[in-house]
Amino acid sequence: MTKLIGVIMAAGWGKRMKSKTPKVLHTLMGKPLIEFPLGTLKQLNIDSIFVILGSLTEPLKERLGERCTYIIQDPPLGTGDALKKILPYLKNNQETDVLVVPGDAPFINTRLLEEFGYSHQNSGCQASILTTIMENPYGYGRIIRDENSSLVRIIEESDLTSSQRNIQEVNASVYIFQASALLKYLPQLENQNQQGEYYLTDIFEKMKLDNLGIFVFCQEKNPEMLMGINSRKDLVKANRLLKEKIIEGFLESGVTIIDPESTYIEENVSIEQDVIIYPFSFLMGNTVIKSDAIIGPGALIKNSVIGNGCKIYYSEIEEATLEQGVKVGPFSHLRSGTYVKRGAKIGNYAELKNSVIGENTKVSHVSYLGDSTVGEGVNIGAGTIVCNYDGEKKHPTVIEDEVFVGSNSTLIAPLRIGKGAYIAGGSVINIDVPPEALALGRERQVIKEGWVKKRKERRKNRG
Ligand code: UD1
Ligand code: CA
Numbered sequence: 001m002t003k004l005i006g007v008i009m010a011a012g013w014g015k016r017m018k019s020k021t022p023k024v025l026h027t028l029m030g031k032p033l034i035e036f037p038l039g040t041l042k043q044l045n046i047d048s049i050f051v052i053l054g055s056l057t058e059p060l061k062e063r064l065g066e067r068c069t070y071i072i073q074d075p076p077l078g079t080g081d082a083l084k085k086i087l088p089y090l091k092n093n094q095e096t097d098v099l100v101v102p103g104d105a106p107f108i109n110t111r112l113l114e115e116f117g118y119s120h121q122n123s124g125c126q127a128s129i130l131t132t133i134m135e136n137p138y139g140y141g142r143i144i145r146d147e148n149s150s151l152v153r154i155i156e157e158s159d160l161t162s163s164q165r166n167i168q169e170v171n172a173s174v175y176i177f178q179a180s181a182l183l184k185y186l187p188q189l190e191n192q193n194q195q196g197e198y199y200l201t202d203i204f205e206k207m208k209l210d211n212l213g214i215f216v217f218c219q220e221k222n223p224e225m226l227m228g229i230n231s232r233k234d235l236v237k238a239n240r241l242l243k244e245k246i247i248e249g250f251l252e253s254g255v256t257i258i259d260p261e262s263t264y265i266e267e268n269v270s271i272e273q274d275v276i277i278y279p280f281s282f283l284m285g286n287t288v289i290k291s292d293a294i295i296g297p298g299a300l301i302k303n304s305v306i307g308n309g310c311k312i313y314y315s316e317i318e319e320a321t322l323e324q325g326v327k328v329g330p331f332s333h334l335r336s337g338t339y340v341k342r343g344a345k346i347g348n349y350a351e352l353k354n355s356v357i358g359e360n361t362k363v364s365h366v367s368y369l370g371d372s373t374v375g376e377g378v379n380i381g382a383g384t385i386v387c388n389y390d391g392e393k394k395h396p397t398v399i400e401d402e403v404f405v406g407s408n409s410t411l412i413a414p415l416r417i418g419k420g421a422y423i424a425g426g427s428v429i430n431i432d433v434p435p436e437a438l439a440l441g442r443e444r445q446v447i448k449e450g451w452v453k454k455r456k457e458r459r460k461n462r463g
Helices: 035-043 060-064 079-083 110-125 179-188 200-209 232-254 451-462
Strands: 004-010 048-053 068-072 097-100 125-131 142-145 151-155 171-176 214-218 281-284 299-302 314-319 320-322 339-340 350-353 367-370 371-375 385-387 396-399 410-412 413-418
Touching: 004 035, 004 079, 035 048, 035 097, 035 110, 035 281, 048 060, 060 068, 079 200, 097 110, 110 125, 110 214, 125 200, 151 200, 151 451, 171 179, 171 200, 179 200, 200 214, 281 320, 314 320, 339 350, 367 371, 410 413
Parallel strands: 004 048, 004 097, 048 068, 125 214, 281 299, 299 314, 320 339, 350 367, 367 385, 371 396, 385 410, 396 413
Antiparallel strands: 097 171, 125 171, 142 151, 142 171
16 A cells, blocks of 8 residues: 555635634634644544644644644745645655645545545556536636646636636645655746745646646535635635534434524534524533433533533523533523532522532522532522632632522631521621521611601701
């Protein structure tokens, strides 16, 4: 078997995005564009992968992980210049095949690349190019063929004549080259074109001058698989295609999605059978939704586990775990480190941060609990606030089982409230409360009988 290495060209800025962020860092359903081709190449049986990155994409190196060699192309002078950067690695591997893919074509899959690879090997050519037929080929390099349908050259959009604009066969920017061909022909590229760039596509003309055959593999069935993302409009289109595919997968696996149009679900989310998702719900990251849960309307859930039969209305949940039968919302915010045990009820208008809420406990109205451990069957009255932060440090609060916290109480951490204790409404509590005790932390009420009448009389006498 011929040795095969993969190259992802991802150093271009992507001027057409009109962005201060390099193109391959823009995201598609939550994932940076570059991760798509990288994931695909990693699934192939490839000896090594080279990723060509631009200067600002360099921090990506750590994120994209092992098994790859990263090469910096700065400044980006065109796809031909990008590929030149790997030449030093090819010098001792002249027989190797080099599979080249662009960093901005997220839907190319392994099956297509495998088919392309086999066809290339069978062709016996030193270079192969993957093409497709686009209904609207605008923006792509067009494939010019001669009367025998052999490739003549590839012409970029900005260099086309008006009759060439109608050609619908386009270059997908996916190629296989024998290393020796790259070593010989890449240094011959020039930048005499509209954009002043070194076009990789010009390499074929150079090869043809030496009468080398070029194999053209046209994949007509699914042109969308080869779409490149060049503009924000393309990003919208790709996002829609991927979103539809993800949603279709969940519908097929037994999830009800009331309004797919207004529902956003990322690829790594897992959803069990008989979950119902209402409109305006966003499920992101590594979220898991267990069976029979009702999500939305209006839920934003990220990197969280939502237990069986939970109900989440108009709320945001991030890095939290909910056991079965928990109700959240409307209008609650569960922040990182929140763990809610079975049957508990959170919100209207509650905020939880780094807290454990026990079984069947109620935090029903307008409360904030941070760094708190709350036991079973506790009632947190409306407007309860845990003061966990003293301006410098965070402090813990423990509220044991069956405690009753009266409304509008302020619990100043560090604090422990013993099992079954009662906190009188409107209290400010800063001393530990023993089990079964009643704690009152407020001024005693004073009644002044007949005060209004006396006040009126005083005023009359003055006036
Ligand atoms: C390229 C092809 C075009 C093809 C289209 C398919 C060339 C000259 N044109 O055009 O024929 O139809 O892809 O999508 O190759 N890159 C670098 N360094 C650079 C320039 C680009 O690494 O100096 C990377 C980009 O990050 C991108 C890829 O190469 O991932 C393609 O570059 P892009 O500018 O998008 O090329 P297109 O104009 O789309
Ligand atoms: Ca492109």
